[in-house]
Amino acid sequence: MSVWNPENVTDVAESIGIASLNREVVEHLSRDVEYRISEVLTEALKFMRHAKRTTLTTQDVSQALRLLDVEPLYGYDSTRPLRFGEASIGPGQPLFYVEDEEVDFEKLINAPLPKVPREISFTAHWLAVEGVQPSIPQNPISTQSNAELATRGPGANSTLAALSGNDNQGVKPPVKHVLSKELQLYFDRVAPAIMDETNEDYRTAAFASLKTDTGIHQLVPYFVQFVANKVTHNLKSTFILLQSMQLVAALLENPSLYMAPYVPSIVPSVLTCLIGKNLGSPSDMADDVHFALRDFSASLLSSIARRYGPTSSTLKPRIARSCLSNLLDSNKPVGTHYGAVLGLTFIAGAAGVRSLLVPNLKAYDAHLQRILFDNSTGLRRPEAEFVVRALMRALEVLEQDAVAGMQNGHPEGQALRERLVEAIGEVMGAAVFESGRQGLANAVLEKDLAV
C-alpha cells in the first residue's frame, strides 16, 4: 500500500468536479503521487548536498522542481528551516502543518524596518600548529572527543597520541606535553637572568640568546605570558618594565620566530608601558625615568605595527583608538598623555597625526596651558614640557610629509602666530611659531586650509 493516503486523491478529484472515481484508479494515482514526491525529494537532496548543507530548505525543493521541468511553488521561500506545528485529528492521526502566524497588516506597515542582518565576514586562526591544536578560544575545547577522533586498533600509534596529548586525557593542556626538559630548563634560567638587576652580563647574554636562538619557538607563549605577568604586577618598578619590553623586543628581533599569532597578547603589555598611569615608584617620577620607558615602548609598538599591521586589519586602528582616548582624558596624568602622543605619532604616521591629533590639539591646549602655567604644583611643569616636545615631534612628522611649494601667500609675523594659535591652540601655536620654521607652520596650516 502506498504511504500517500488515497483519500487525498479522492478529495482532489472531487474538488475539480470528478465525483466518482474508480478505486483502482485512486490507488494507482496515489502510488504515482508518492513516486513523484519522492522523486522531487531526491533531486532536492542533491541541491542540498551541493550547497554543503545538512538541512533541506524550500529553495532546494523549488530548484528540484525547476530541474524536473515543473513549475516551482511560489510563496514558500524561507531562509530558515520551517517550523512545523502538530495537531491531532483523531487518535494516532497527527496532522502536521507549517506554523504561520497571523499578522496584522496595519501593524506590519507601521512597524519599523527590521534590522539589517550583519555582513558576512571572516576571521582567521590557527587550527593546528605543527600538528598540535592550540588551545585558543577559536578551537573547540574537548579533551575527550579528541580521543574519539584518534585512530584505534592495530596500527594506531601511541607516539602520535602522546604528541597531541591524548595518552592520558584531561590532565594537562596539550601544549604542555611537548615542552622538553631542555626547553624548560632554558626558560627557568633565562627568565630570572633577564630580571636580574645585579648582573649585567647575565642580562646581555640572555638577550643575545633570545635574539638569535632558533629552537625556542615553543617557548614563545611562555615568554609572552611571563611578560604579561611581570608588567601587571610590577608597575612600580621601571627596571622590570624596561627589561620586559626589551625581552619583547628581543623576541621580535629573532628572525626564526614567527610572532604574528602572539601579537594580540603582546600589545596590551606594551601599551601599558606606553600609556600607563603611574609607571615607576614616586621617586622615579622626579627623574623622568619613565619617559625613557615610554619612548622605548613607543618605538617597540611602532615596529610591531609596521611588521604585523598588514596581516592584522584591526591592529593599528585599535592601538590608535586607545591612544587617542587616553590623550583626550584630562584626568590622566601627563605621562599618559606623553605616551599617547608618541603612540599616535608612530602608529598612525603623518596621515594619522593630521586626522587624529591636529583637530584635537586645540581642545587639549587648554589642559596643557593649565598645567604649564599653574605654578601651584611646581613638579608638573617639566613633565608638561615633555608633552610639548612630543607634540612638536608629531607636527614635524607632518612637515616631512607636507607638499613643498605652498609657501606663498601665507601671512607673516604676528598674523601667522594668530593663525597658528587658532588652529592648534596657545601653547603649541606659540611653540611652532617660536621654532621659526616656515615649513612646519605651513604643514600645520595646510591641513587647516584643506578642511
Added chain:
Amino acid sequence: MAQPPPPSRTASVGPPNVGGMGAPPASTPGGPGQNSQQNLNQIVLEYLNKKGYNRTEAMLRKESLNVDPNGIPVIGKVADSGGKKWSPSFRLVKNWIEHGLDIYKAELVRLEWPVFVYAFLECVCECFYDEAQAFFNEYKGDFEEERGQELQQLARISLPEHVQENKLAKTYREHQYAVALSSMANATLVEFLEARERDGGSVISTILQNHIKIVPMNRATTARGLQKLMEEKEVENKRGVMWQGEGIPGHYPGSANTDPNASSALSKLALAAMPMDPDLMEDVRADLGQEDSLHPPAPGQNSLVDQFEQNIKQEPQDDAAPNRDAIPFPPSTARDVAMEVQKVRENRDRFRIEGRTGGVGPGLSVTMFTFHNTFDSVNCIEFSGDHTLAAIGTAESYIRVWSLDNRALASPHDPPGFQASSSRRLIGHSGPVYGLSFSPSAAVPEPATNGYTTGASSPDSQPRYMLSCSADSTIRLWSLDTWTNLVVYRSHNSPVWDVRFSPQGHYFVSCSADRTARLWSTPQIAPLRLFVGHDSDVETIAWHPNGAYIFTGSGVGDKTLRVWSVTRGEQVRIFTGHTGNITAVACAPNGHVVASADDKGEIMLWDLRTGQRTKTLKGHGRGGIWSLDWSVESSVLVSGGADKTVRVWDVQPNKETQAKANGESGGGAKIDGSSVGGGGGGAVSKTGGKTKGPVVSPDQISCFQTKKSPVYKVRFTQMNLVMAGGAYLELA
C-alpha cells in the same frame, strides 16, 4: 555443506516448501472427496490405453499432474506462481549462499544485490504491486548499509511506468550488472540453480542470464583475492568485498574498456609533468640565476637554479609525458616567468613533509578561515593561488571576494572618490553558485625597494580571472581587474555543479547534472570536448597536474570515478567501489595517485598506472567530505568535511603499517596468514566488537576539530601550509 541434499531432478515428489501440491495419481492415496475426479481420469486413461492413443494418454497424464483433486490447476513450480515467485526464489538462493562454503561466500554474496534489484523491478513491471512492496521490505535490511541511497530511490517505484521513467531503474534495466565469480563458485551456483529449478532456481537463472554479467576471475587472482577477503571480511562488513569491476559499467577493473572481447591490458597513460615551453624555460632559468646572485642562498640551501634543474629532472623515465603540441597554449608572458620563478622559490623554501618516519606523521600547520553571519547560505569557498583572495559562492546567486591581507580591491571603473573596500560582490548569476575557480597565480613578491621587502605580494601576482558555475546552467568568467563579468558560457542544460581551471590556465572543465563534463577554453564560448558516459550527475571534477587528463566523480546510481583524456575525449579509466555520492576528487602532484571521497565518509586512493585501489581511508563522519588536497611531495593527504574536522592522512601503501601492527601485537596470530588457512580467526577476536561509531583507520595522522564550522575547502600551499575554509553555524 549445510544445505539439504538436493532432490533429483526427475523425482516426482514435490519440495516441502510448496505445500498442497498435487501428486501423481499412482503414489497418492486418494481422499474420499477426490474419488470422482480420480475415477474419471482413470476411466479416460483406460479408454485411451485400450484405443492405443499412446501420445494422447501421455499428454493427459502429464497435464493432470498440475491439477489438484478439485480440478483447479496446481502451481507446481515456484516460477509459475506469479508475483509470489520472487520472494521464495530469492530466499532460496540467499539461504544457500549464506550457509554455503565460506570460500565461495565472499564472492557469491555480491550477487544478492543485483538479483534483488532485478527481481524487484521485474515484479513491479509485471504489475504485482503489493508483492513487490512486500518483497522489497522483506530483504532491504540486508543492503541498508551499503546501498542506502539506492534503496531510497528504489523504494518509491511502485508502477511499471516508474520503472520506465526512474533514472536509476533505467540504468539497471538498460545495462548488465557485472559481478566477478571464480569458475568454481560459478559452477556450484549453476548446479544448485538447476537442481532446485522447481523451487525458484529457474527464476533466479533467468535473472542471471538476462541482467547479470558474470565475469570469470582466474584462479590466481582469486586465491590472492580470497586471502584478502578473509582478512578484511570481518573488519569491513558481512557483505563481502566489492570487486573493483563490479557494477553497471561492466569494465575491466581500472580500465574503461567495456568490450568483453578486448584484452584486459590497460591503456598506457602519460602521467609525467607537461614539458615546459623551451622559451619559457630559458627565461625562467635566466631569472633564477639573477635572483641567486641578488639573494645568495643561505648555507645548506640549494640555489634556485639547482632547485629548478632538480625539479625538471625529477621525472622517472618510465612515464611518458603528454605531447606539448596536443594541448596548445598561448605564448608565455613575463607574468608566467615571474610565476614560475616564484614556484621554484616556494618549492625550495617549503616545509618538507617526508611522510611517516618512525611512526610519527609530520606535524602540519593549518590556518582556518571561518566565515561568520552566513546563515548557511555559503555554497563554496575558494582561495586564490597567491593566497591574497578568498571567494565564496552563495545561495543568493552572488559571489563575494575578499582580500585576505585587507588590501582595497580597486577597479579602474570606480567612480572618482569611491572608497574601494577589501571586498567585492560579483552579481550576475540567477541561481545558487556551486563552484568557483581562480585562474592560476603565485605570490610574486614585490620587487625589493631599497633593500626593504614588504612581505606583501605585488598586485601583479593576483589572479586575473575567476570562473563560477551555478544552478542557472551557466558558467561565467569574471575579470578580477575590473570586477565585472566578461563571458557567459552556455551549453549545459542542467545546473552546473563544479568548474575547475586547468593547472596551466587557459582551459577549464565543468560538470553538470546533465550527466556530462565539458572542456572549454576561455576565449571560446562553445565547449571543446564533451565527456559523456556517466549514468548519473557528474558531481565533482579535478585536473591531472599535467593538464592532459581530468577526473570526474558521479553520484547515486553510478558512483564511479572516471578518468578522461583531454586530447582524445574518451575514458581511460573507470574506478568503482564508492558506496556513496562522490563529493571530492584530487590528484596527487606526482600524477600517479588520485584520491576520491564520498558522502559516507570514505576516501579511496587509486593508482592510475595499474588501475587498482591502493587504500581506503575511513574516519570522517557521514555527510560529505567537501574537499581534498595533497601535499607538494604527494606524501600526505588532507581532507575536510561536514563533520567539522580537518583530517590528515598517510597515503603510503599499506604494507609497512600492517607489518608494524603485527609486530606490535606481540606476534600471536599472524593476521595476513600466508601460511595458516584460518588465520582470519585471530584477527576476529581482536578487532571484533571493540569499535563503536565510525571506524578510524590507522592511516589517519591527525584530526583537528573546528568549532561548529563545517569545512568546505582545504588547500595545501606551495610551502605545505594548509589553508582551510568553513562557515560558522550557530544553529548546528
